[in-house]
Amino acid sequence: MSDQECERLQRQHPDWRVWRADGGSWLATRRGRRLTEAQTHSGLAATLMEDTAEELRVALLGQARIEGTADVDERPTVRRLVPP
Numbered sequence: 001m002s003d004q005e006c007e008r009l010q011r012q013h014p015d016w017r018v019w020r021a022d023g024g025s026w027l028a029t030r031r032g033r034r035l036t037e038a039q040t041h042s043g044l045a046a047t048l049m050e051d052t053a054e055e056l057r058v059a060l061l062g063q064a065r066i067e068g069t070a071d072v073d074e075r076p077t078v079r080r081l082v083p084p
Contacts, residue, residue: 026056
């Protein structure tokens with residue numbers, strides 16, 4: 001069942017690599033993208049680790065919700081200082 005669960009989670013969340021560790025934990029790591037400090041502070045995570053497939057599914061959905069409200073494409077803003 002765990003292989004099927006892994007495959008299902010992977011299909012539902014293609015931007016994540018999903019696997020089960022030897023110790024039984026369920027993990028997911030983002031593919032191909034580093035998070036900015038601001039994104040991390042908004043609650044986004046590079047890697048998730050949960051005890052069950054269901055807990056990982058909920059955590060992945062939580063990340064998707066945060067991404068929907070956070071500026072996930074945030075880039076540093078360059079501000080030009082203009083003398084008064």
